[in-house]
Amino acid sequence: MRDKNEKTKNTENAAEEELILGRNPVIEALKADKLIDIIFVNPDAKGSISLILKLARERDIPVKQVREQKLDFMAHGAAHQGVIAIGACAEYVEVDDILKIAADKGEDPFIIICDEIEDPHNLGAIIRTAEAAGAHGIIIPKRRSASLNHTVFKTSAGAASWLPVARVANLPAAVDDLKKQGIWIYGTDGAGENYSGVDMRGPVGLVVGSEGFGMGRLMKEKCDFLLSLPMAGKITSLNASVAAGIFMYEVVRQRAK
Known part of the structure; x- marks a missing residue:
């Protein structure tokens, strides 16, 4: 009993x-x-x-x-x-709302696109870093993704209350719409080129792949650039939120030039 x-x-x-x-x-x-x-x-x-x-x-x-x-x-x-x-803990926004935030600030859009990030701790950590890095918003799919639940809010250390999140039914289609509006799409993939040699200034959509499988095939095909991190150890991949943070701050570094 x-x-x-x-x-x-x-x-x-x-x-x-x-x-x-x-x-x-x-x-x-x-x-x-x-x-x-x-x-x-x-x-x-x-x-x-x-x-x-x-x-x-x-x-x-x-x-x-x-x-x-x-x-x-x-x-x-x-x-x-x-x-x-x-x-849900918060209302989702539309992708156009995120673009408007960038336009109102007079800044090139900086958007993080999460491709099937299912672990709410990872999504929360990505939101936390994105907010600190000055990203204008996050896009997640409606299916096969963590959502704005309490774990995400707690892990984000409050950032989820400030950074808008759009949830879309078709992530590849949303990426196509971003590309039509002049946003360059950068995917994170182990087979990509070293991130440090890629110009990431201007409008940026950064795609972060899932924890176990990375980006889906269709999402990978949508990317204008594929970026990778140099791996010198025996472990060949990083936690999704850790890798996302490195790429995000490379955008911050290049924009500060």
């Missing part, structure tokens, strides 16, 4: 994550247009789950199918009825 302290701790964890548990609460949150980041459902659940899926599609909210055990773990023992929604 669990003790009272454990129950209290679990309740606090659930509140901290802004979980919405149960079918009716999730349905009402969707109908009320509450800011929801993602919905987790048991694919074997029946009944009103179909309505939840319909409402989620209408609002273009990602839905992830998970096992019942995963939902039990997320709910910390509370009843969930086969569905849990996670409320």
Whole structure:
């Protein structure tokens, strides 16, 4: 039997994550247009789950199918009825909003594009460095990406409250739009040329690839330049947020010339 302290701790964890548990609460949150980041459902659940899926599609909210055990773990023992929604911590912006921020400052756009960064700690660290480096915003995909949850906010040390984040349905298409507006796209890839010899002044869109696989093939093809870091040790790659920080501050260094 669990003790009272454990129950209290679990309740606090659930509140901290802004979980919405149960079918009716999730349905009402969707109908009320509450800011929801993602919905987790048991694919074997029946009944009103179909309505939840319909409402989620209408609002273009990602839905992830998970096992019942995963939902039990997320709910910390509370009843969930086969569905849990996670409320986002902040509103997302449009890509045009980020471009407007740069224009209002009279600066060339400096945008970080995260290609399937799924670890919220990495996304939070990238946001923190980007804000410190003077980037105008972050772009993330709606699918297969960490989102603006509490872990991201905590890891960013508050930077997520200041740096705008746009979430797009089609990341390659968003990159195409940036290129049409005169922004050069720089991808980070081990097969690229040494970053220190590449001119990164002017409008910059810096693509940071996922933790395990780097950039996707299509995203790599969209890049105007592929950049790499010299690796002298036996380890051939860096943490995504660490590598992103190095590239970001190379942009800062070159802009300061």
